[in-house]
Each structure stands twice: as structure tokens, then as C-alpha cells.
Amino acid sequence: MSLKKRTANLKPANAREHIGKTSQAIYPRRSPRSGSRWRATGSQGPATLRTLHVTLGSDIYVAMKTTTQSFDVRTPSRDAMIDITSKVQAVVSEAGVDDGVAAVYVPHTTAGVTINENADPDVIHDVLAALDHAVPWRQNFYQHGEGNSAAHAKSSMVGCNTSVPIRGGRLSLGTWQGVFFCEFDGPRTRHVVVTVMG
Numbered sequence: 653m654s655l656k657k658r659t660a661n662l663k664p665a666n667a668r669e670h671i672g673k674t675s676q677a678i679y680p681r682r683s684p685r686s687g688s689r690w691r692a693t694g695s696q697g698p699a700t701l702r703t704l705h706v707t708l709g710s711d712i713y714v715a716m717k718t719t720t721q722s723f724d725v726r727t728p729s730r731d732a733m734i735d736i737t738s739k740v741q742a743v744v745s746e747a748g749v750d751d752g753v754a755a756v757y758v759p760h761t762t763a764g765v766t767i768n769e770n771a772d773p774d775v776i777h778d779v780l781a782a783l784d785h786a787v788p789w790r791q792n793f794y795q796h797g798e799g800n801s802a803a804h805a806k807s808s809m810v811g812c813n814t815s816v817p818i819r820g821g822r823l824s825l826g827t828w829q830g831v832f833f834c835e836f837d838g839p840r841t842r843h844v845v846v847t848v849m850g
């Protein structure tokens with residue numbers, strides 16, 4: 653169990669009130685068991701949420717809350733990079749986490765996820781072109797019978813997961829950064845899984 657101390661900038665009494673409101677806003681809080689210092693909220697809906705906090709003396713500790721949501725991405729062509737920053741942010745906002753991390757995961761072997769510039773679209777064009785140059789679609793030495801070995805290779809080069817810090821309830825990305833779903837064997841419908849912890 654990971655616990656975060658939450659008393660740094662709050663008086664204990666205020667901290668307790670704040671945490672109670674947070675829990676209440678997400679799920680109805682169960683009454684603490686007699687003699688127990690633990691209070692737990694249940695889970696409901698498509699997300700998996702659990703909040704625990706414990707009082708030790710005047711200190712209040714909050715267990716890390718985890719929310720997992722997924723969404724679909726429809727890709728338009730064989731190779732594409734699609735800005736999913738707003739969709740990831742929507743999951744973060746719904747989770748109600750102010751300070752933590754968002755882990756973005758793509759459960760595919762011919763796609764990926766990465767962070768890169770979302771200001772000049774030429775950057776995305778050039779990244780895809782460079783990957784295609786490095787890993788041509790056809791090579792005499794490919795053995796995989798499905799005929800999409802280049803997509804598998806690009807998937808491993810880019811990776812199937814990334815993570816972004818969360819500050820103040822927002823993805824703490826750089827000014828020019830966005831989160832991109834990377835398609836290497838489209839067009840098709842893909843899935844993205846976002847786990848928010850904080």
C-alpha cells in the first residue's frame with residue numbers, strides 16, 4: 653500500500669475535511685468500521701477507483717487512487733500519428749487526480765504511443781517518413797507470414813506505453829508536446845488504455 657502524506661500545506665482539521673469532500677464527490681463513503689482508522693470507498697462504473705485514507709495522530713495519509721479507462725482511435729491510413737492528448741486529459745479530469753501520473757498504454761503489436769511536437773504537422777510527417785525509411789515495408793529478409801513485419805518493428809521502436817506527470821489536474825506536458833497514437837498497419841480501429849494514479 654502506497655501512502656502519501658497530505659498535511660504539508662493543510663491544517664489537519666482542514667485536510668480531513670478536504671479529503672472527505674474528495675471521497676464524497678467520487679463515491680459515497682462507507683462508515684468506518686468500529687475501532688478502525690481506515691475508511692474505504694467502493695468502486696463502480698467502468699473505471700476502477702479505490703480511495704483509502706488513514707489518520708495517524710494528527711497526520712492524514714491518503715492511499716494512491718488508481719483509475720483505468722480506455723477509448724478507441726480510428727486510424728486513417730497505414731502509417732499515422734494521431735494526437736490523443738485531449739482524450740488522455742479527459743480521463744485525467746474524470747479521475748479527479750490533481751497530482752500524480754497518467755500511464756498511457758496501447759495493447760497492440762503493430763502500433764505504439766509516443767510524445768512529440770503537436771505544433772508543426774510537418775514534424776509528424778517527417779517522423780513517420782524517417783521510420784519508414786529506416787524500416788521499409790518490404791525487405792527480402794522478412795519471414796513473418798502476415799506481411800507486416802515493418803509494422804511490428806516500428807511498434808517496438810516507438811514502444812507501446814508512455815507516461816505523463818499530472819499537476820493541478822492537468823497533463824504536465826511541455827509547450828510543444830502532445831501525446832500521439834502511432835499507427836503502423838492501418839487503417840483500423842485501435843484501443844488506448846489510460847491508468848491515472850495519484
Ligand code: ZN
Binds near residue numbers: 796798799800
Ligand atoms: Zn503480424
